Amino acid sequence: MIGHARLLEELGKLVARSPADATSVCADAERLRVSRFAHETIHQDLVQESLSVTIKVIVNRRVGIAVTDTLEYASLHRGLRAALEIARHAPPTTLLAPLPGPYQHITLQDYDPATAEMPAQHFVNVLKRLLQICQGVGATLAGSFTVSEAELAVANSNGVACYAASTAAAAKLVTMYRKLSGYASGVEPHINHLDVEALLERALKLCLHRHDPLTLPTGTYEVILEPEAVAELVTWLGYIAFGAKSFQERTSCLSGRMGEALLARSITISDDGNDPAGLRQPFDYEGVAKQRVALIDRGVATGIVYDTTYGHLYGQPSTGHAQPPDQPDGPLPLHLFLEPGTTRREELIRSCRRGLLIPRFHYVSGLLNTREALMTGLTREGTWLIEDGKLRHPVTTMRFTQSFLEAFGHVLGVSKERRLIADPAQDAGCAVMPTVRLAKFRFTGRSA
Amino acid sequence: MTMSNERVPTALVRQLVKDLKRRGVDYADVRFERILHESLIVENGQVKPISLFETAGVGIRVLIRGSWGFASTPHLTPSFLRRAATQAIDIAKSSSSINRKVVRLAPVEPVKATWRSSWQIDPFEVPLSKKLDYLLWAEATVRGPKPIKRVTAHMDFTKSTKCFASTEGAAIEQRAIESGAGLEVVAQQGEEVQVRSYPNSHHGALAQAGFEYVKQLDLVGGAKTIQREVLQLLRTTPPRAGQTTLILDPTQMVMQLHESCGHPTELDRALGQELSYAGGSFLTPERLGTLRYGSPLITIVADATAPGGAGTFGYDDEGVPAQRTELVREGVFVGYLSSRESAARLGLRHSSGAMRADGWDVPPLVRMTNVNLEPGEATLEDLLHDVKRGYLLSTNKSWSIDDQRLNFQFTTEIGWEIVNGKLGAVVNNPLYTGITPQFWQRCTGLSDRNTWRLWGVPNCAKGEPVQLMHVGHGAPYARFDGVTVAPAR
Numbered sequence: 001m002i003g004h005a006r007l008l009e010e011l012g013k014l015v016a017r018s019p020a021d022a023t024s025v026c027a028d029a030e031r032l033r034v035s036r037f038a039h040e041t042i043h044q045d046l047v048q049e050s051l052s053v054t055i056k057v058i059v060n061r062r063v064g065i066a067v068t069d070t071l072e073y074a075s076l077h078r079g080l081r082a083a084l085e086i087a088r089h090a091p092p093t094t095l096l097a098p099l100p101g102p103y104q105h106i107t108l109q110d111y112d113p114a115t116a117e118m119p120a121q122h123f124v125n126v127l128k129r130l131l132q133i134c135q136g137v138g139a140t141l142a143g144s145f146t147v148s149e150a151e152l153a154v155a156n157s158n159g160v161a162c163y164a165a166s167t168a169a170a171a172k173l174v175t176m177y178r179k180l181s182g183y184a185s186g187v188e189p190h191i192n193h194l195d196v197e198a199l200l201e202r203a204l205k206l207c208l209h210r211h212d213p214l215t216l217p218t219g220t221y222e223v224i225l226e227p228e229a230v231a232e233l234v235t236w237l238g239y240i241a242f243g244a245k246s247f248q249e250r251t252s253c254l255s256g257r258m259g260e261a262l263l264a265r266s267i268t269i270s271d272d273g274n275d276p277a278g279l280r281q282p283f284d285y286e287g288v289a290k291q292r293v294a295l296i297d298r299g300v301a302t303g304i305v306y307d308t309t310y311g312h313l314y315g316q317p318s319t320g321h322a323q324p325p326d327q328p329d330g331p332l333p334l335h336l337f338l339e340p341g342t343t344r345r346e347e348l349i350r351s352c353r354r355g356l357l358i359p360r361f362h363y364v365s366g367l368l369n370t371r372e373a374l375m376t377g378l379t380r381e382g383t384w385l386i387e388d389g390k391l392r393h394p395v396t397t398m399r400f401t402q403s404f405l406e407a408f409g410h411v412l413g414v415s416k417e418r419r420l421i422a423d424p425a426q427d428a429g430c431a432v433m434p435t436v437r438l439a440k441f442r443f444t445g446r447s448a
Numbered sequence: 449m450t451m452s453n454e455r456v457p458t459a460l461v462r463q464l465v466k467d468l469k470r471r472g473v474d475y476a477d478v479r480f481e482r483i484l485h486e487s488l489i490v491e492n493g494q495v496k497p498i499s500l501f502e503t504a505g506v507g508i509r510v511l512i513r514g515s516w517g518f519a520s521t522p523h524l525t526p527s528f529l530r531r532a533a534t535q536a537i538d539i540a541k542s543s544s545s546i547n548r549k550v551v552r553l554a555p556v557e558p559v560k561a562t563w564r565s566s567w568q569i570d571p572f573e574v575p576l577s578k579k580l581d582y583l584l585w586a587e588a589t590v591r592g593p594k595p596i597k598r599v600t601a602h603m604d605f606t607k608s609t610k611c612f613a614s615t616e617g618a619a620i621e622q623r624a625i626e627s628g629a630g631l632e633v634v635a636q637q638g639e640e641v642q643v644r645s646y647p648n649s650h651h652g653a654l655a656q657a658g659f660e661y662v663k664q665l666d667l668v669g670g671a672k673t674i675q676r677e678v679l680q681l682l683r684t685t686p687p688r689a690g691q692t693t694l695i696l697d698p699t700q701m702v703m704q705l706h707e708s709c710g711h712p713t714e715l716d717r718a719l720g721q722e723l724s725y726a727g728g729s730f731l732t733p734e735r736l737g738t739l740r741y742g743s744p745l746i747t748i749v750a751d752a753t754a755p756g757g758a759g760t761f762g763y764d765d766e767g768v769p770a771q772r773t774e775l776v777r778e779g780v781f782v783g784y785l786s787s788r789e790s791a792a793r794l795g796l797r798h799s800s801g802a803m804r805a806d807g808w809d810v811p812p813l814v815r816m817t818n819v820n821l822e823p824g825e826a827t828l829e830d831l832l833h834d835v836k837r838g839y840l841l842s843t844n845k846s847w848s849i850d851d852q853r854l855n856f857q858f859t860t861e862i863g864w865e866i867v868n869g870k871l872g873a874v875v876n877n878p879l880y881t882g883i884t885p886q887f888w889q890r891c892t893g894l895s896d897r898n899t900w901r902l903w904g905v906p907n908c909a910k911g912e913p914v915q916l917m918h919v920g921h922g923a924p925y926a927r928f929d930g931v932t933v934a935p936a937r
Contacts, residue, residue: 034912035543038720042543046518047535048809048913056497067501070522079502086498089576091584093494120535120542128546142723144912172724249598250636251643326499328489328600362727367846368859368936369877371641376857378850380727397850399857399881401936425912444934445881447855 001116002029002051002071002151004106004163010071011053011155018080020057020087022099024156026285026324027071028052031116031149034425035123038142040131042124054285056325057083058099061092065325097312100288102159110280115167115191116149122191130200134175137208141200143173147191148424154287162283168424169194174381175203179213180394181381182206183359185228187422187430189279206359206382206394214385214393215448222355222412223441224348224386227419229358230338231431234269236366236375237404238333242271242295242303243321244310245330246370253373253405254301261299264411266341269296271305271333273320278335279422279430283320290320295333299409307331334429341414341434348413348437350389356398356441357384357391366404373404378447399445410439456480456611456621457524461506464529465613468510471537475511475553477614479765480504480524481808486572488603490583493591498576505808510536514550515543518811554791554799556768558617563762565624566755567658571605574659579603582667583629589671590633595682596675598634603627603662604651604906606918610765618767626758626918628654628904629662631671635678642681642876644861646670648699649843654904654918655756677862677874686877686935687863693838694880694931695831698901700860701821701923703844706905708884709741709748710819710919712853713775713783714802714910715790717814725912727851730884731781733794739781742888747822748776750785752801757818757920758904761804765812768801775819779889787814806915813911818902818920824894831893831927838866839933841878846936849884857881859936877936893927900924 011025029051036044053076054067064086068079123145134141146169153163169191175182182203188194225233246252253262273281273290283289286308294302306314307322310331321331349357356379364377379398384391415435422430461478468476482504489496505522506529517540521532571579587601606626613619630653631646647653647665655661696704711717712729720728731739742748752770754760761770766788775783785802786794803812832840843861850856859879865872902922909916 032913036721036724036912038723040546040548042515042547043716043721044518044811044911045516045539045543046811047539048520049522050809051522054499063497065497065499067499069503069505082500086500086576089580090498091495091580095494120538121545124542124546131546142720144724146912174723249634251634251641325497326487326501328496362851363848365846365848368879371639372937374936376846376848378848378855380851397852397855399848399850399855401857401879401934426914445855445857447850447852447883 001149001165007151007153008155008161008163010076011153012161014076014080015155015157018057020059020084022058022157024056024099024286026054027153028324029151032425033147034144036144037127039140053079054324054326055079055083057087059084059087061096062087062090063093064090067326095309095313097308099156099158100160100286100308100318101156103162103287103289105162105283107164107282110166110189112167112190115147115169118147118191126196130196133200137204139175139177139204139208141173141175143171146170146425152281154283154285156287160287162287164282166279168279168422170422170424171196171199173199173203175207177207180207180209183381187420187424209394211394213396215396215446216385216398218443218445220440220442222352222439224352224355224357224435224437226359226435227433228360228421230433230436231421232361232364232377233375233404234336234338234433235431236364237373238336240366240370241373242305243330243332244304244306244314247304251370253371254304258301260301262301262405263296263299263408265299266411266414267296267299267408268339270294270337271335272337273335275337277432278420281335284322285324286322288318288320288322293319293333305331305333336431338433340416340418342416343413345415345417345435348415348435349386352386352437353388355386356395357386375404376401397447398443400441401444402442407438407441411436412439413437456609458611460524461611461613462619464533465615468533469615473510473512473537473615475615477509477612477766479507479808480611482609483807484607486605488579488583490587490601492598493588495580503807507805507808507811508532508536509811510540511551512537512540513544515540515547516551517543520809551789552792553788554796556788556799558614558767560619561763563622565656565760567625569659570625571627571659572607586631586667586671589668590631590675593679595635595637595679596633597636600632601667603629612765612767614767620763620767622762624656625658626654626656627658627661629665629667631667631674633674633678635682637682640682642678644674644678644681645843646674648903649845649861651906652702652903654758654906656758656760657756680874681862681876684874684876686937687839687875687933689934691930692933693835693927693929694933695838695840695925695927697840697842697925698923699843699903700841701926702903702905702921703847703858705819705821705921705923707847707849708853708856709775710816713785714814715784715786715794718784719790719793726910730852730854735781737782740779740889741776741781741885742779743891744779745824745891745894746776746779746888747774748819749774749822750800750802750817750819752817754818754820754902754920754922757902759817759919764801764803765805766799766803768799771801773800785814785816790814804917806917810913810915813915815910815917816908816919818922820922821924821926823897823900823924826893826895828895828899828925831895831925832866832871833869835866836868839863839875839878840866840871841880854884856884879934879936881932887928887931890928890930891926892929895925
């Protein structure tokens with residue numbers, strides 16, 4: 001851990017040294033410990049330390065950005081010089097938002113030293129226990145454990161100086177038994193709260209059966225999507241629809257439809273980087289405090305997220321959703337919450353006469369037709385056919401091609417339980433999602 | 449423009465290898481890497497913030513009692529390097545306390561060598577103003593008509609320097625430059641939104657070459673074409689749903705090869721090492737040499753020696769020389785992309801040289817190099833000639849494939865009807881889907897070397913933590929019968 005004192009001091013010194021009209025510096029540091037295993041062997045085990053320092057300067061309305069990877073004076077100074085050089089050569093920018101500020105904030109509320117300092121042997125011991133359980137029931141196991149320690153600091157010449165540190169511990173488990181497989185994942189800010197044996201039990205429940213998987217005809221089915229599957233779809237929607245850039249370009253399904261009922265009344269989606277149920281990030285890469293944004297309120301399109309540039313364009317304040325300044329996608333919601341319902345998950349299954357239970361999706365793409373939020377993807381481990389409220393048969397892989405708007409326009413139930421979904425080894429952000437029962441979901445292909 | 453000098457700390461790397469040997473590892477390699485990346489974007493007449501990214505550091509991989517450990521550091525000082533080495537050793541030792549399978553490495557001749565990719569004009573020496581002027585010109589050529597909502601023009605340049613040394617005695621230095629550029633236009637009218645890219649989508653116009661490659665792409669020349677086509681796409685209709693004949697152009701063949709041949713022939717995946725993330729492969733070891741993957745027309749090679757390929761190198765990140773390996777020969781599955789470890793596990797004599805890391809801070813994984821479909825002998829006119837009704841599709845828009853790499857679905861930016869051997873009206877929102885071996889077995893024609901084109905993929909994702917690799921794919925036009933086509937609606 002670098003720590004707030006050193007990070008803010010180095011960033012502050014760089015801002016003070018910069019001769020530019022305005023300067024903003026963002027440091028994003030991460031330490032990842034990832035163990036991957038399959039067939040009773042850890043086949044990859046690593047520690048990765050990374051730091052990215054993004055320096056943005058504005059000179060005579062010209063912007064330059066340079067990114068470097070250490071806090072050493074020489075490296076930061078080279079980065080600053082490169083950013084100034086770029087700005088000197090760049091044409092003036094007409095749509096130039098002023099830097100945000102002033103804002104000071106330091107938090108370690110989601111930093112757990114025990115997680116950050118986990119010894120190399122910890123996951124080996126956990127894995128030994130899991131393998132014993134699997135061997136006891138004749139199953140095999142693959143998966144990964146991840147521990148992350150993240151620090152984000154932003155300083156600018158307008159009085160921003162903020163820092164947040166956080167930790168996360170995550171596990172992904174794929175269990176295999178005869179021709180079936182099961183899946184479970186979990187993530188917690190504190191490693192002691194991550195109940196890996198409970199995850200294993202959840203994955204094993206989906207595969208410890210003697211049935212052979214059934215191949216179903218393509219067509220429209222009722223589905224019960226578990227939180228991981230819901231998160232896949234809602235995260236894609238966030239990427240293609242809830243950012244100001246896609247809204248402005250009219251590729252978003254919300255463009256021109258603000259205030260209209262697009263989804264069922266039981267669907268309320270918001271983005272909230274400060275909700276303790278998620279993996280918190282209190283400010284964005286420009287150093288703007290994150291606001292809770294209601295994106296869909298009881299089915300009605302109500303909001304999108306802004307950074308300072310798009311906020312300036314629309315005459316709105318930034319909602320605190322800026323991405324690193326060298327990223328081209330514009331502001332994005334990365335802490336998505338779908339409001340819980342009133343029904344227990346088990347009741348959603350019990351009340352289904354015929355449908356599919358889907359723990360997660362594989363390889364979803366939301367780029368097919370973004371205006372209609374048309375998505376495709378596949379089922380994967382642990383998909384079951386439900387008949388008369390009971391799990392009857394495991395099901396082979398099926399492909400869906402389905403408009404999100406159409407599917408979430410016909411909601412039969414939303415669970416009161418929600419799960420935190422995140423993969424700290426892959427992406428920033430998180431989603432907190434319930435199980436959702438949908439009346440119609442179109443399956444257009446299958447693998448078998 | 450560069451941010452630092454290009455000095456390679458060869459002595460430091462070699463000293464670290466000596467130290468690791470002294471500390472009793474069974475095997476270790478040390479890889480220093482410096483990457484410089486410049487990204488220029490012009491959008492709707494405005495230059496977006498220009499970014500220059502530089503990273504440098506050392507990755508240390510050790511093998512102790514048959515188990516791997518990896519750690520890295522950006523700090524090239526003895527104390528930080530010692531700390532990283534200790535971390536890697538500790539990790540390997542703790543893993544070895546549980547591992548049932550012991551890692552063995554297929555042999556490789558340790559070499560002392562240097563390698564440099566080919567370039568004429570170093571893009572980092574080209575004045576920024578010249579690069580921006582060209583982008584502004586190309587971008588402005590597309591703008592104008594009211595339905596056009598956004599035009600983006602981009603250039604990307606990467607310069608990498610690597611220094612690799614192993615306890616077996618390898619000592620290799622490599623330098624490479626990569627250049628890429630392209631245009632994308634988004635147009636909207638009513639509820640219809642269309643996108644068109646030139647010369648390829650997803651930043652696929654990418655080559656291991658200098659600025660001369662960007663000049664050859666002729667962005668300004670292509671700008672008028674995509675302006676016309678995106679407006680046509682707004683006014684036209686999608687293809688009819690059903691089974692028909694498809695001709696895919698080389699830009700779409702990139703993703704077809706990538707998803708349905710490149711990934712399933714990664715041996716680590718076939719051995720189950722990607723089960724928790726990207727999945728497995730239907731190309732399991734017992735099918736090697738016997739499975740009919742495609743029609744006899746189909747020969748697919750992994751060619752890390754292809755001039756200009758985004759997946760070209762002199763030596764992989766285990767010090768194995770670049771090779772040209774057949775994956776599919778005349779329709780039969782015959783080879784894997786492999787590492788020293790996975791090759792040994794399968795009893796192969798040597799690695800196919802496909803171990804690559806996307807930076808110094810991650811260990812190498814089995815990755816694609818340039819996975820290329822060999823050309824046939826037909827002209828495009830020949831391929832069209834026999835088609836009574838069908839579609840020609842171009843430029844990938846979306847992609848998806850199942851966790852065994854069987855059921856795929858792609859959409860493309862544009863298509864054209866084929867009627868009685870001639871290209872007809874433009875169609876929008878085309879989608880096609882299939883099952884990998886069935887689809888490739890229905891290949892009935894390939895165009896010749898003159899139409900064959902090598903493209904790049906700059907964002908091939910694999911591994912945990914995810915690594916984004918630059919890989920290449922070369923292909924001709926290819927014709928397939930009985931393919932399921934539908935509108936993406």
